[in-house]
């Protein structure tokens with residue numbers, strides 16, 4: 001089924017470093033609300049996380065992965081309980097990217113424009129630099145100098161001083 005995929009750590013649940021297989025962070029309220037909205041619209045929403053690797057992959061049956069499979073099962077159950085508690089229902093959980101995935105929400109993702117090799121974040125950065133330069137060169141009109149300074153200050157912050 002065509003739908004959206006959400007990674008878990010740092011996206012739906014707060015993540016501040018590994019704290020154990022079943023030790024899950026508290027919900028990120030804004031993101032949980034987004035997921036609830038998608039579910040209310042009837043969208044197929046799934047959790048996409050390496051925490052459940054190698055469940056349902058060919059690696060699952062390899063003896064060498066036995067300990068990992070146990071951890072993955074524990075993680076699967078913990079995430080189900082987390083979803084029931086914070087979202088109101090247990091969502092499908094997978095570590096496999098599928099053809100039905102029309103979008104992915106992730107904290108580490110770098111989005112590119114299809115077939116171009118151009119990263120969205122590079123374009124956003126160029127745009128911020130352009131706005132900053134336009135303000136500094138007086139090409140943008142503000143009500144007060146303080147407003148202009150505030151925007152330049154904000155852009156400096158967003159650009160990391162570029």
Ligand SMILES: [Mg+2]
Pocket residue numbers: 007008009010011106107108
């Ligand atoms: Mg993550």
